[in-house]
Amino acid sequence: xxxxxxxxAFLTLAAAAVSSxxxxxxxVVVLLHESGSFFRAPEVxxxxxxxxxxxxxAPTSDPPRIGILPLVSATIMTTLIALVVALxxxxxxALYLSEFAPFALRETIKPSLELLSAxxxxxxxxxxxxxxSPILRWLIPGLPQANMLSAGIVMGIMIIPYVSSLxxxxxxAVPMLLREGSxxxxxNRLMTAWKVVVPSALSGIGAAYILGISRAIGETxxxxxxxxMQPRFTFNPTAQAQTITAYxxxxxxxxxxxxxxxxxxxxAAGLVLFVMTLAFxxxxxxLRRRYHQTx
Amino acid sequence: MxxxxxxxxxxxxxxxxxxxxxxxxxxxxxxxxxxxxxxRHALKNVELPIPERTVTALIGPSGCGKSTLLRCxxxxxxxxxxxxYEGEIVLQPSGVNILSxxxxxxxxxxxxxxxxQKPNPFPKSIYENVAYGLRLRFVNKRSxxxxxxEAALRSxxxxxxxxxxxxxxxxxxxxxxxxxxxxxxxxxxxxxxxxLDEPTSALDPIATSRIEDMIFTLKEQVTIxxxxxxMEQAARVADFTxxxxxxxxxxxxxxxxxxxxxxxxxxxxYLTGSFG
Numbered sequence: 001x002x003x004x005x006x007x008x009a010f011l012t013l014a015a016a017a018v019s020s021x022x023x024x025x026x027x028v029v030v031l032l033h034e035s036g037s038f039f040r041a042p043e044v045x046x047x048x049x050x051x052x053x054x055x056x057x058a059p060t061s062d063p064p065r066i067g068i069l070p071l072v073s074a075t076i077m078t079t080l081i082a083l084v085v086a087l088x089x090x091x092x093x094a095l096y097l098s099e100f101a102p103f104a105l106r107e108t109i110k111p112s113l114e115l116l117s118a119x120x121x122x123x124x125x126x127x128x129x130x131x132x133s134p135i136l137r138w139l140i141p142g143l144p145q146a147n148m149l150s151a152g153i154v155m156g157i158m159i160i161p162y163v164s165s166l167x168x169x170x171x172x173a174v175p176m177l178l179r180e181g182s183x184x185x186x187x188n189r190l191m192t193a194w195k196v197v198v199p200s201a202l203s204g205i206g207a208a209y210i211l212g213i214s215r216a217i218g219e220t221x222x223x224x225x226x227x228x229m230q231p232r233f234t235f236n237p238t239a240q241a242q243t244i245t246a247y248x249x250x251x252x253x254x255x256x257x258x259x260x261x262x263x264x265x266x267x268a269a270g271l272v273l274f275v276m277t278l279a280f281x282x283x284x285x286x287l288r289r290r291y292h293q294t295x
Numbered sequence: 296m297x298x299x300x301x302x303x304x305x306x307x308x309x310x311x312x313x314x315x316x317x318x319x320x321x322x323x324x325x326x327x328x329x330x331x332x333x334x335r336h337a338l339k340n341v342e343l344p345i346p347e348r349t350v351t352a353l354i355g356p357s358g359c360g361k362s363t364l365l366r367c368x369x370x371x372x373x374x375x376x377x378x379x380y381e382g383e384i385v386l387q388p389s390g391v392n393i394l395s396x397x398x399x400x401x402x403x404x405x406x407x408x409x410x411x412q413k414p415n416p417f418p419k420s421i422y423e424n425v426a427y428g429l430r431l432r433f434v435n436k437r438s439x440x441x442x443x444x445e446a447a448l449r450s451x452x453x454x455x456x457x458x459x460x461x462x463x464x465x466x467x468x469x470x471x472x473x474x475x476x477x478x479x480x481x482x483x484x485x486x487x488x489x490x491l492d493e494p495t496s497a498l499d500p501i502a503t504s505r506i507e508d509m510i511f512t513l514k515e516q517v518t519i520x521x522x523x524x525x526m527e528q529a530a531r532v533a534d535f536t537x538x539x540x541x542x543x544x545x546x547x548x549x550x551x552x553x554x555x556x557x558x559x560x561x562x563x564x565y566l567t568g569s570f571g
Contacts, residue, residue: 181415181477184369185428185484186405195427199418 034267057231059265070231074241079216081152090163098171099193117161125225128154149237151227159212170204203288210284214277220245244273322347322518328382337363339542350519352533359539361522369407370400408481409490413497414473416465424465428484451479452509471502491521507532538562
């Protein structure tokens, strides 16, 4: 009787643990399978190299142009703009909350900051389009309403709590003993924070950055609404351009028949997105192991 | 640099301190010290003279206030809210009262060195760990830094073990080596008083005896105040020993007399293991 109960518990828990691995594997299989049909399509198969070098993305036109670079360039640009906003602000906020803010203030700021990540991203998208973009257009004449700059900036605001919250946890995990060692030598708070706490928390801060980057690459609604819908190979932040995720959204609006070039191109684009985020997660994993410090 | 600094702060010091300035052989004197963690009265009317270039050991059961007393000397309690000092710790020959509200705690910490219960090297190279305090004092000239780092590592009896790998991470050292590195880090800036808070409690016997040998040599350069939970250690390295109990300083004397012929009944009970 007890044996059976033990086994039931074991199997239930094991199934729960395995399911996430199984689902991930399934997603990869579907991605590979469907993008396989894209690359085997007669219009594509002879010129797969174009996928990586062609600067025009129009898979549904005749003949199709299949260069992924325009989508990749827009993804990279919006992500970079978001990081320029989120990493410095997020780090400074974390440093302030962990090392300088009085207890009561920290307990107020931290939850309200985390509330930022509870805002639906589509709201951020329209915030970018109808609030940030007009301001930028006033500052930069000739800026189109949809542009990568405003989408990137708002995406950066969205990522701040991811970066600051995790970085702050990492900084707070630095033992008081290390800070006392620095204070005992006559250092002030800023010195201690900058020279002792930040280097000690480096692996955690790095992990927070990587999470922010992955989040920015995968973000969909903000860029779909505010960055534009035309694939364009450009690194000009004031241009409008379509990211990988925005392309997937635009193609998956229910009118793309199964088995067509348009349908299969979604998966090819999805595979590229998957490889990009995977690369960052692997980098993050490696960073954590490389710089991890146990106390 | 240490001698000239306090002059600017001397306004905070009562004129009556001059009688202590003339005594010469005392490095510091604790007078009527009371300390409060919020409502808790942790040190009660402590009086303790600290002769220059000697080792004074504080012993007593856990919670008796020995670490609390040690941490008054570099105002570590100021880091946490709700702590309060009453009384004085007068530093000689300058006559500055360390505990005076007019004295900047960071200034006091620049004049003292402290080593903690567990080694706490910074996530930097061995060299940068020792140079940390010097850089805080705006010593940036390379030749001077190198000279002071080497001298500090020699004083901490670590130089020969690390001279070929000064730029490796301090985390690669053993626990005992890390603790001697922390001593070197505290010594590099030429402190007037070195505070040791159970410096060997996390170390094995061999590493412990190396630290004890080092303390024995170090007292030629610097006045040492150490907390230890180990009576044998006090007997081995200290010139003076003080016994604390429930926040009070019960008895203090020259170590040999203190152990052979304690004056107070409580001290005797503690030394013979009746409690604690």
